[in-house]
Amino acid sequence: MMGPVADPITPSDAAPAPVARVAFPSVQWFEALGQRMHDQRDHFAKIGDMDCTMQLTLYDASPAGQPWRCQVEFEGTDVVDVREVGEGDEERADFVIETDLDTWREMVDNIVANGGRPDLDHTLNRLSLPGVPIRLWGVDPVRRDAYYRFNQSLQHYVNNAAAFGTRWPGDADEAPLPAPDGPAARA
């Protein structure tokens, strides 16, 4: 759980510090995206406020290979809460995106490889079209449509994965990444 995202972790006028890898899946990983979102408030304000709660369900991502579920609550240009949830909590989310760990990892790797902008085949919306690996659903079709209404903001939120390293299940607990040259580009 986290409250409203507070001061930036890395003030923008400080020298770039080595970037720690953040474990995935974890609440901290989505909070780290929220911190970058907070740091880019002007950019996200230009795209427009976003008020919705997203749930990500990964079918196979818990240590025991069971589903792992996380809800991210957006308000305006901030992430105000990230929480791990259990089965049956979907009512608290406007929409649910479900996939497996490999699909999510491929998407993030693609975002990183392209400097913060995925190629044409690895956007959230592209991957969640019918018949492709991410399933989109919601208990209420009007609330589910928030995924469409805020899709650009959601994409830019996820694109910030390029701004820090991700430690995937099975990765060695290695040294942090070197400091990036500059802010990640965006889609």
Added chain:
Amino acid sequence: MTATESRVKDLPIILPEPSEATSGEQVEQATEEWVEKFRGYYDQWGTLLQQNLDRLSRGSYSLHWLDTEHTHWGTRVQPSSRGLTAADIDRPKVYGTLPEHTEWRNFAPRGSARDLYKDAMPVIEGYDVLDKSHLWADNVNTLYEEAKVRQWNSTTDIPWSELEPVSEELEKAACQLSTFLTEVEFVAGDFPSRWVWRTAPDFFEVNNFLTTQMVDEARHMEVFRKRAMAGAGGLMHPSPAFEWALKAILESPTHSQGTFLLNVLGEGLVLSIFRAGEFLSKTHVDKEIFRLCMQDEARHVSYGTLEFKAYLDAAADRERALADMHRFADIGEQIILTALSEPALLESVAVLMGGSVAEIDEGMEGVGFLWSTIVEEYLQRCDRAGFSRRDRCTIPLEFPWAA
């Protein structure tokens, strides 16, 4: 006759010479009718004018507007974390309670001391949508705020310089799809405009949202017209099949029926096409266009779904309202199907999905997925509104394509 009255009655009618560039006789006749009409109202507005001029000539003041007895003076509205929103100013009941039916057919603001002036007010005959049930949706204030902060500019927010050349047949398909979307966006803007000017200002929240829809649709028309031209292709074939569907939307007998046909069914269809645009896009430029349009379109669909629900919930005779809507939907779905089955739409989408004309069959499989999504999401939204069409939908649930 007072001096003022004489002055008005003696005003010369000065009309410009009819020009060939305008319908001169029509302008002359309309002007004459307008002058006569407002001369006819002189007893009402002329009295006000005379009183005002008399007061000015005496050097005296009225200061009646300082009297707060019939106002809600002292009611403070509080901004929320986002600022002072449309929902915030509707929070005090004295300002935020909408009438189920209004007789205020003028511009006097809801919540003002307007009762004092009721007998002196003009009637705007054009305002003939006077029932909340034909307009309201519980999410309209939220969507209005959202629309204001999520505007974009097709001139500067699309990276036009990154538009990469594709094969001629793919460019033709992209231009054909853009032509279709240009065509449909006209009606999506014109339909709300047809009702905004008929809607009594007591329902300004709805009008405010509908004006954002009009701006959104103008921008969509603009961006797809630009897209057709930006790749050195151009506008392609309009379609009579589209046009009949658009005519049916524009000429819907009531706002709620038209909103069902446009926002729930029609824009739901277009929303799915925009969504599939991520799949169809061969360049980041196209992807950005579709993503931004998708966001706007989803607002319109959300309004339509909850407006339709509110209409049915408020119906005095719900069974009759449902029967009327089913009757309307039976033919409405078939007219929209006429557009949805148009080859200029389906085939251009299939070529974009397949990657070439030679691979159109593969693309049609993707169109089949898209078709199923369109129909299923439409039925979900109908369910949400309390209008089950699952046993009665006249659009084939599966893509009627024999490969």
